[in-house]
Amino acid sequence: MTQEKVREAETGLGRTWERLKSDHYGVGGLFVVVCFALIAICVWIGLLGQGWSEVSGNRWESASSEHWFGTNLLGQDILQRTLFGTATAFEVGLIVTVCSTILGTLMGALAGWYSHSWLDEIVLWIKGVLDSIPFYLFAAAVAFALQGNPWAMHLAMIISFWTTTARIIRGEVMRLKQREFIEAARAIGLPGFITVFRHVLPNTFHILLVQGSIVFVAAINTEVILSFLGLGIKDGVSWGLMLAESSQEVLAGHFGNFVAAGSSLFILLMGFNLLADALQDALDTRRAII
Amino acid sequence: MSTPALKVSQLSIWFESGTDRKYAVDDISFSIDAGEATGLVGESGCGKTMTALAILGLLPASGVHVKSSGIEINGKDISSLSAAQRREILGRDIAMIFQQPGTALDPVFTLGQQISAVYRRHCGGSKEQIRQTMLGSLEAVGFSEPQEIAAAYPHQLSGGMRQLAMIAMATVCKPAVIIADEPTTSLDSSTRALILQQLERLQTLHQTAILLISHDLTIVRQSCSKVMVMYCGRLLEKTDCHSLFSHARHPYSAGLLSCIPRISDTRPSAINSIPGQVPAMADLPPGCHFAPRCPRAEPVCRQSIPPFDSENGQYVACFKPL
Numbered sequence: 212m213t214q215e216k217v218r219e220a221e222t223g224l225g226r227t228w229e230r231l232k233s234d235h236y237g238v239g240g241l242f243v244v245v246c247f248a249l250i251a252i253c254v255w256i257g258l259l260g261q262g263w264s265e266v267s268g269n270r271w272e273s274a275s276s277e278h279w280f281g282t283n284l285l286g287q288d289i290l291q292r293t294l295f296g297t298a299t300a301f302e303v304g305l306i307v308t309v310c311s312t313i314l315g316t317l318m319g320a321l322a323g324w325y326s327h328s329w330l331d332e333i334v335l336w337i338k339g340v341l342d343s344i345p346f347y348l349f350a351a352a353v354a355f356a357l358q359g360n361p362w363a364m365h366l367a368m369i370i371s372f373w374t375t376t377a378r379i380i381r382g383e384v385m386r387l388k389q390r391e392f393i394e395a396a397r398a399i400g401l402p403g404f405i406t407v408f409r410h411v412l413p414n415t416f417h418i419l420l421v422q423g424s425i426v427f428v429a430a431i432n433t434e435v436i437l438s439f440l441g442l443g444i445k446d447g448v449s450w451g452l453m454l455a456e457s458s459q460e461v462l463a464g465h466f467g468n469f470v471a472a473g474s475s476l477f478i479l480l481m482g483f484n485l486l487a488d489a490l491q492d493a494l495d496t497r498r499a500i501i
Numbered sequence: 502m503s504t505p506a507l508k509v510s511q512l513s514i515w516f517e518s519g520t521d522r523k524y525a526v527d528d529i530s531f532s533i534d535a536g537e538a539t540g541l542v543g544e545s546g547c548g549k550t551m552t553a554l555a556i557l558g559l560l561p562a563s564g565v566h567v568k569s570s571g572i573e574i575n576g577k578d579i580s581s582l583s584a585a586q587r588r589e590i591l592g593r594d595i596a597m598i599f600q601q602p603g604t605a606l607d608p609v610f611t612l613g614q615q616i617s618a619v620y621r622r623h624c625g626g627s628k629e630q631i632r633q634t635m636l637g638s639l640e641a642v643g644f645s646e647p648q649e650i651a652a653a654y655p656h657q658l659s660g661g662m663r664q665l666a667m668i669a670m671a672t673v674c675k676p677a678v679i680i681a682d683e684p685t686t687s688l689d690s691s692t693r694a695l696i697l698q699q700l701e702r703l704q705t706l707h708q709t710a711i712l713l714i715s716h717d718l719t720i721v722r723q724s725c726s727k728v729m730v731m732y733c734g735r736l737l738e739k740t741d742c743h744s745l746f747s748h749a750r751h752p753y754s755a756g757l758l759s760c761i762p763r764i765s766d767t768r769p770s771a772i773n774s775i776p777g778q779v780p781a782m783a784d785l786p787p788g789c790h791f792a793p794r795c796p797r798a799e800p801v802c803r804q805s806i807p808p809f810d811s812e813n814g815q816y817v818a819c820f821k822p823l
Contacts, residue, residue, distance in 0.1 A: 217649050218657040391604040397559055398599075399592030399619050399670075402585075409618075413609045 230493040237489020243482025247297055254298035292448045293471040299449040300431045303365065307430035310369045312423050315376025323384025324407050338374045346371050354442045361445045364437050368430055376422050383415045417494040424487035428480055435476055450476050504576040505532035506710030507678045512569040514551050523782050525551045527734040538704055538711040540721030543731035544779055549714045553680045557597060558587050575677050593623040596671035600683040602663035606655040613651030616670045623674045638673040642699045661692035665699060672703050680712045685720060697724045718761055722746055730754045733780065733790035736809065739816040750815060750822040753791045797821045
C-alpha cells in the first residue's frame with residue numbers, strides 16, 4: 212500500500228523563525244535585545260564597562276569624545292556606568308525570570324493537576340495572600356527583613372512574580388488534562404507525575420516563552436524603580452541608581468545620567484515588548500493553521 | 502476449553518445519589534477468546550465507553566463505583582490490582598484505541614517518539630532495538646515509509662493516518678487485548694474500511710482479542726465474529742454476528758437492524774427509527790429497560806427483569822423473544 216503524503220510541518224522552531232522573520236517590528240525588537248545582550252555579555256567577561264566606579268574626570272563634565280555622555284557628580288564616566296547597568300538589568304531579568312518561571316510552573320502544574328483538592332487550595336491561598344500585598348511595600352519589607360542583603364530585591368520579585376505564571380499554567384493544565392492524549396497516557400500506564408512532566412508541561416511551552424519574556428521586561432522595569440527608591444542594587448550600578456542620581460542633577464541642568472539611563476531603559480524595554488509580541492504571534496498555532 | 506483472552510464477570514458501574522444507586526452498567530459478563538473480535542453495540546450513553554474504561558481501570562476514583570467478580574486477561578485477574586501494578590499491564594497486555602485520533606496524540610512530540618516511549622516503558626531494550634520495533638509497528642499497520650511517519654508530528658497527518666498510527670502505538674507491545682472505542686467514527690468510509698482491514702490483519706497476526714465498541718452495526722458486521730447489544734447498561738443480546746444479522750431475537754436488536762439505511766431504499770421516508778427515546782439514567786423504568794419502547798412488551802416486562810438465557814448459544818434477555 213502506498214501511503215498518503217505527510218503534510219509539511221506548520222510548527223516547530225524553523226517555522227516559528229520563518230514567521231518571526233516576516234514581522235519587521237519583531238525583527239527590530241530582536242535586534243535591539245541581541246545588541247543589549249551582547250553588551251551585557253561583554254561586561255560579564257570583562258571587555259566593557261569595567262571603569263564604572265573609577266573617577267576619570269571632573270564633576271559634571273558635558274559630553275565629549277572622551278566621555279560620550281559626560282560625567283556624574285563624582286566625575287565617573289556615565290557611558291561606562293550605562294554599559295555596566297545593562298549587565299545589571301540582564302542579570303536581574305534573567306535570574307528573576309528563570310526562578311519565578313520555574314516556581315510558577317511547578318506550583319501552577321501542581322494546582323492544575325490536582326485541581327479542587329486541598330493542594331490546589333493551599334497554592335491558591337498562598338497566591339492570594341501574595342497578590343494582596345502591595346508590591347513595593349512588600350519589596351521594602353523583604354529588603355528590611357534581609358538587612359541590606361543584595362539578593363533581597365531578586366527574592367521580592369521572584370516571590371511576587373511567580374503567581375501570575377502559576378495562574379496561567381494552572382488554567383492551562385486544567386484545560387490540557389481534559390484532553391484525550393492525557394487519558395491515552397493513562398491508558399498506556401504512565402504514572403500521573405510523569406504524565407505532567409512529559410505530556411502536560413511541554414504543551415505549555417509556548418505560553419512559558421511568552422510569559423517569560425513579559426516577566427523579563429517587568430523585572431528590568433521593577434529593578435529600575437526599586438533601585439530608584441533605594442531598595443534595589445547595592446553593589447554595582449544600575450539604570451535605576453543613575454536615574455536616582457539624575458533627579459538632583461536635572462534641576463541643575465545636567466542631563467547626562469537622565470538621558471543615558473532613561474533612553475537605554477526605553478529602547479531595551481521597547482525592543483523586548485516588540486519581540487514578545489511577535490513571538491506570541493509566531494508561536495500561536497491557531498493562527499498558524501489559518 | 503482454553504482460557505479466554507479477556508473475561509469480564511458481573512461488572513457493574515453505578516453512581517450514588519443519596520441512598521439511590523444509578524446504574525450505568527448493570528451486571529454484565531462476557532469473554533473474548535484470543536484472535537477473536539467482539540463488537541459491543543448500543544446507542545450513545547448506554548454504557549459502552551464506561552465498560553471499556555472500567556476494564557482498563559481508568560474511571561475516576563471518586564463518584565463512580567465499580568464492582569465485578571473478576572476482570573481477567575489470559576486468566577489473570579486485573580480488577581484487584583494496585584494502581585502501580587495496573588500501570589504495568591496497561592499498554593503491554595491490554596491497550597486502547599481512542600475515538601479521536603487527533604486529540605489522543607500529544608501534539609508536541611513526533612509519532613516515533615510517542616510510539617517508542619510506549620515500547621521503552623513496557624518492554625525496554627537498546628535504542629536501536631526500540632527504534633526498529635517502532636518502525637516495524639508502523640510498517641505493520643500499512644505505512645510504506647515508516648521513517649517519514651515516525652518523524653512527523655500528529656498535525657501533519659490526516660485523520661486516517663493518525664488512527665493507523667494510534668493502532669501502531671496500541672500494538673507495539675503486542676497486547677493480548679485491544680479495546681477499540683469507536684475507532685472509525687470520525688473517519689470517512691474509505692478510510693474506515695482501511696482501518697478495519699488493518700485491525701483485522703493485526704488480530705489474526707498477533708492473535709489479539711479485540712473488543713470493538715461502536716454504535717454502527719455495519720462496522721461490527723464487517724469485522725467481528727461475535728456481537729453484544731447493550732441498552733441502558735444491560736446486555737440484551739449476545740451472539741455470533743451471523744445469527745444476529747439473520748435472526749435477531751431481541752426486539753431492540755431487531756429495531757437497530759431495521760434502522761440501518763439501505764442504498765436501495767430510494768424514498769427518504771424509508772429511514773426507520775425506534776419509537777420513543779432512551780430513558781435518562783436517573784429514572785430507568787422497572788423491569789426490562791426497553792419495555793416502554795418495545796412493540797412486544799407485556800405487563801410482565803414492566804415488572805421483572807428478564808433473565809439472560811441462551812438458546813443454541815444465542816443469549817437474549819427477553820420474555821418475548823422474536
